[in-house]
Amino acid sequence: METFFDTLKIEENICPPGCGVCREKCTQVQRSKGKNGSGIHEFHIPDLGVHMANTCNQCSEPVCLDACPSGSISKDEKDGIVRIDEKRCLGCGLCNLVCPYGGIDYRADEKKAFKCDLCDGSPECVNVCPVKGISLMKARSIVGYFHEDPLLKGSSLCVGCPAETTLRFVLRVMGKDTFLFGAPGCATNVINGQGIKCMINIPSHMSNMTTVPSTMTGVKRYYRRLGKDVKCVAFVGDGCATDVGFQPLSGAAERNENIIFMCYDNEGYMNTGIQRSSTTPYGGWTTTTPAMGRRKGKKMASKNVPLIMAAHEIPYVATAVIGYPEDFLNKLLKAMAVKDGMSYIHILSPCILGWGYSIPASLEVIKAAVETNYFPLWEYERGKYRITYEVKNPKPITEYTKLLKKFAHLEKEEIDELQEIVNRRFNRIKRLTEAF
């Protein structure tokens, strides 16, 4: 009975000091409905440099609802909005007392509780926030695209590895008419299972690292000859996609095969125990680019494979991360819609062991990679480049490198160099979006 609904997302600590535009707008909107209050509130603690806003999460199992003694709170089955029926509200304050997220405003003088009603689906605060810090998370639109999960629960990947979540996400969007291809690497454990035990319920194949795009070609072409449109989807690591299997990838792109090729880039050969690949970043530690003695990690910058793929002028190329699922979903949908050629999606997929961070932090790392422009989210669609997630105030690269042990040895000089690479690459993409 899982149900998912839209909810407001507020960026962390980016409000301009003193700003309360969202609350003012909400109050105005509510007044026009004859109500007095605001569903969103800014809070500023200048001494701590805190300038944020807060609102209700529209919880899936709202505790406020359970605690209301007059049955005034309901969760709408259709839009998921948690509403208070003002006429019934006693003003007892219990909802305010139990909501852990500060989602309910209670005013003793009014003897009423008040909360966000998401403007019944199109929240106005989103439009007025001067720093675009509020967005409506279209959770339902993602889940609405989900098919049955073809993977069993659990996997033999490292605990907390985002690759499995990413693959699951991809497959749930792709649906059952999918042939899945992997190559030797971490994800094959999920794609193909081990031995005679597998955890997948769609046809899947582990190729050699050099034969993924070609095998996909064969399957796709054979079914095409039979007059059947099947999805051929690859989910392979960077070693396969960008090194040893790069030639066939480029070949398939040039032939414009109607396949969807995804590289989950963990920036190295992780399944063999962390060796450098051509996407290992500048300065990055691996066992073959050690940071000891005379060596300071990898000397050269990573191969910019998504851009190279775009240079093939296939219909669709994108970068994506699981940390921005709406963005990812859109890209998957676009890739799936392409029927006349190839789609390539390059996914940054942090490796807990190889990058050196603690287990639950994958999303934090992904987010930092995006927020520092280390891994900009963009797409190339039939000749047009577009940045799909604009980072408002890109953070310095140190906000990313500080999270990862693989960069721990870098000194200012190298950090500057890495920053320079990041800037250069981002500007290149930026200029491409302007030029095309």
Add this chain to the structure above:
Amino acid sequence: MSSIDLRGQIRVLDGNRAGAYGVLLCKPDVIASYPITPQTPLLETLYKFEAEGLFDPEMVEPEGENSAMGTLIGACAAGGRTFTATSSQGLSFMNDAYLLAAGNRFPIVMAIGMREQVSPHGVISGQQDAVLVKDHGWIQIYTESCQEILDSIIMAYRLAEDEDVLLPVNVCYEGFYLSHHSQRVEIPRQEEVDAFLAPLKGMNRLKWTLEEPMVFSSYTVPPELYTEYRYKMCMAHQRAKAKFDEIDREFAAKFGRSYGGQIEEYRTEDAEIIIVTMGCSTGTAKVVVDRKRDEGVKVGLVKIRMFRPSPKERLIKVLNGKKAIGVIDRNVCYAWNCGHNYIEIKTVLSDLDRPLPVLLDFIAGLGGADITDKHVEKVVERTIDAAKGKTYEPVTWLSLE
């Protein structure tokens, strides 16, 4: 009708074109091509056929041989009939996928327009490329003539896709001597070939479909199962031998041409000495055998057609009781300082009745050199001498003399 549709006609064709007609007649679903001399014209011809609408397979032009084989693996896994051809470095570059095809038991048919193998580089005839991959799990058929190339391709599909076999098959022919030399070729009619291949239709074969999802090529197979796979593949190879003889008989009945199945036995019955050949030098050798027969020498010839799996039983039968065997090898084995067929026959010797025949090896025709009647005559004479008890060199580098 297209002017290049020569089905049902008798024409003068080189080996590449003859091979191309063999492929056309088998109507593959997917063809992948990557050019490399000397097989290139075979693939080119297929493109002409396709362009002229003689058949309508999916034509894929990958960026390299490994991807060509990868493509066929995909198409074959899904249930399709496939074809490609390669030579020399193309074959070695394909190795990654070449092994995968065999290990997964995909009934792919691939022609090898044989050529020397690097290094030194040489766009020259030879057998070294194909012989080198003798334990990569493929069945290999070696041919003598342009007609045999065409016919062998048709037989190769029958063999590969047979539910008792399910193994990939190479049809090998020497570059230039066969690929580019023209001979009289009878091109069968489509209906005849359709009828010949018809038994494959009802054969069992696992297919990779959406309806019955299946994981293939999984990661860590437990040792017992791994061994079982190996064993079963070995058994499939063993079954392929008699099966090939059967297919040859059936082919003869339908088309009036027989090649003897695994091996061709030429005037061997009363022969005291046997010359062993493989590939196009057989024609020259047969001429010499006839000549020597006229002189009263009891010499016969065995042509190895099926190099892989080894036609052991047939060889034992034909070689039993012979006094001497002279092997002509157009390839080398560095380890033993001999040719590969010499090793093969030597292995068979232990199963023969005593006294064992003496065995001599003659390495000839490397680097695209001709194997002439003079060469073969030397082979016959020295083998006779050895049979008579004279001292002999076990291995002779004939072309160096």
Add this chain to the structure above:
Amino acid sequence: MKRKKHILIGAGTAALCALKQIRRLNREDEIKLVSMEDSLPYSPTALPYIISGKVGVSDTFLVSEGFFKKLKVEFLKNRKVERIYGENKEIVYDKGIREGYDSLLIATGSEPVVPDIPGLYEGEFLTIRGIKDAQALIEKVKEGNSAIILGAGLIGMHIAQCLSEKNMKVKVVESLPSILPAYFDKEASEIIRGIMEGKGIECLTGKKATRIEWKGGKVEVNLSEGGSVEGDLLVVAVGVKPRTEIVDGSGIKIENGGIAVDDRMRTSMDDVYAAGDVASAKAFFTGENGLNPILPNAAEQGRVAGSNMVGVDTVYEGWIPMNTFSYFGHTAISVGMPFSSEKDEVHVRKINGTDTYRKLIFREDRLMGVTFIDTEVNAGVFNYLIRKKVPVGEYKMSLLEFPRETSLYLMQQAEKKETISLEE
């Protein structure tokens, strides 16, 4: 899997939350909800508001008829469960009807304590637990008349306020030295008392009722230390006790006057659970079992019981005392430990010229309890900080100065850490 039958006794918050949880986790099982009353489920918490006339009875029903249909639940009204035969997995209704169950929840709530005061039963005093009680009181409300309330707890003070708003003269008798003694310290309580008395409510604290006399429609309450008060009606609100008669003779263990449950809400009898006011359950701070008859606990315990009843192992973290009390446009909130002990660090903030009062109790860098009077906060956020043991060390002063802002900030940070932690 076989369909199970869950019977839930009581139609209050605890039972309803258990019911919803069972349905969330299991679509198939049979669920039966039994109430001895003849209305749709309601919460006693709403009663003072019915008395004050703010809402009508039907506006306080927790769910509608349609709810049961949609969730495929059988709602049995007007049936009292009298006995439980745990060994046979059977319950017995009034009139002796028996019914079997696979799992059983006892959520019978609590009932008012009626003290043993001479003369009490000689007249018609009131207690407030059900709709009928509220209606009975409403009948007696008459402008200008006076009411005496025994007990200055939350219920007593709330009723006092309601009656005062109806222009009755109200006197509250409390044996302890201050009002709302369970939740607010002396200082806070004095502030609240000030407001109450300003509105004409007389608070007679530190005085016991020693004898009740009924004469000619009036009631006179004699007090310890001499003196007496007289009124037109008498409401007894000296506390509640778990309604446990149903388990008499069943062998189910009773402690602290309630039904003993473990941290899965299981009673001592197999497949019998208890939740809400009736349960003696684990306390968050001490880990010891005890009573804490408040609505948020009933909800949480109901959810935990529901999960465990369908086999989804769920642990109850323990109850935390909390309450919010609104009176004449003011609010007093208490979350966590209301009183500090020796080892605690206490910060108090008052703002001159206002009734604002803030007290924060810390133990090392953890928040243990807060009291806020007339301070705009999101109270539940403090509950969050306490329950999640969020370290607040360097934010103590900020919490005192900007309690709403700082608590929200700390909650948001902690939420981020819930899923993402950078600590090694």
